[in-house]
Amino acid sequence: MKKTLSITNVVVLFVSILLLEIIFRNDIGITNLFGSYLLYTSCFAFILSSIMLLFGRVGRTIYSVLILVFIGGLFAAQSLHYDFFETFFSISKISIIQEFFQVSGETTHKMSLSLLIYFIPALVCLIIGLIKPLNEKISFKVRSILCSILLVIGVMGLLFIPQGYKDNKIMSKSNKLLYETLYNSEKAVDKLGFYAYTIKDVQLYLDKDNSSDENNKLIVDMYMQDNGYKASTNEYTNMFEGKNLILILCESLSPIAINEDLTPTLYKLQREGINFSNHYAPVFQTATSDSEYISLTGLLPSILDGPISYDFADNSFPMALPWKFRDLGYSANSFHSFKKSFYNREQLHYTYGFTYLYDWEDLNFYKKPEFVEAMNWVADKDLMSSVVKISIDLEQEPFFDFVISVSGHIPYIRGRYELENDLWETIKIYGEVGETYSEEALCYLGAQRTLESGIEELINDLEKEGLLEDTVIALYGDHYPYGLTKEASKELFGENIGNDIYKTPFIIWTPGIEHKEVTDITSTFDIYPTLANLFGLDINGQMIIGRDALSGSEGLVIFQDYSWKTNDGYYDATKQVFSTSNLNEDDIEEINDKVFNLIMVGQNIIREDYFRN
Structure with a gap:
């Protein structure tokens, strides 16, 4: 008993490292709890636990507790991140970590006591360390030999196990490619294990080479020769040539928030304008910022490297909508009622070609005494009113x-005083808390009612100034409301919404337009080429991921994990399952290869700053 007790915390550390991964996999819903990944995990556990043998009793206790607190923190953080985005954090995203903590309650409101389970092993090691054995029976010499043996086993395993990952000419079935690139973090954790993913992620970050690679440029050249965008004319070509355009990115707007009672103006635009009723907004590294990038450039954002907003903000995007409209004599400005430093928007928007980004300081949105930054927001009604005023003051038409x-x-809480009026209107429709919805769900709907007030204000101001007839309003949701808790999401969307959670509105409206309902699948990638066709922008030869959604051509939604969706169904790249039987295996692999190639080319464009020259 004495001999055993003196190294019990060594055994507990080894077992805890394995057990934590099993708990984590169960927590996030990975059904493969026991698999080949445990071999890599065991080698990792051998290394950490063997080092403990070099310490005395107190040293082992301190070491094991610190290691388990650190590892437990990693698991808890990744579990929280997965709860938000259904993907895992990568060290390449470290440049945007500050944004994650700036918004009040963005992280804390999803924290739960269940995360404490990841710290129980550390507590067990501490308790064991406090139980003092009568004497130390295992000599340092023996412990050193045992340490060396375990270290060799662990290191050799970490070096050679990845060599056994199988390759396959079909990229989506290659575990070797998955390990070398971690292109699908969820699939990597499932197939290879959390520790393999984390260690490889750090290695990729440290080995990152920022120098230019002519081979990458050649790959893009060759791809664009055969796949450069070729516009086709249709009845909507040049339909809005010379008109003003106000393109509105709507924060967390979901189709469930558009109805005749809650949002009558949005409902009117949907019923009168061009309504894309099967529209998706895939979420990438920076959600809103990436949706801006996609809709303004038609390109894939960074998936395998750091975020566009920081790591590639110096790139050149001469094909972006602002530059294209300015080439036609338009003014091009952007408006946001928060600080322009958030997501590095000031630099990024000038890269896109906007003449100026008006933020909350430029728009004189002075804080009220009770204002709490990143909890209370400037009401969209005030923002929209400022947009029209500045557009008139600039005395330049047409404008974008x-x-x-x-x-x-x-946060979706009653403490946001700027929601007061619109939340009251929401309660009149759905009843008080508990009658139909919880407070969180009601506040989400109330927040979208505030957007409704802003759109109504925008249309009224345009009409007063005589600009409405010559102005097109296009609006779209940037992403699904990932800020909702699971309970509130179930209230609003139901239990089994699946990938349809990514559905967002996309509407194009101007007075007198003939209504059209587009039921074919569309996505944020289609916004750029669709607007280009409507306004007569020349984008031929460009690298465009989407297509003109009014052309009748086949749509394709690409997700961050290499999953995709077409009119025929949804392919889950992590589980490698297609939702319907409309396509045979060869058809699925053909689209898989297309998605892999598009993403490879898209990443090379960003890495090489391809369009600068």
């Missing part, structure tokens, strides 16, 4: 205004 709404952002 890009507006980033903010009222729909979390």
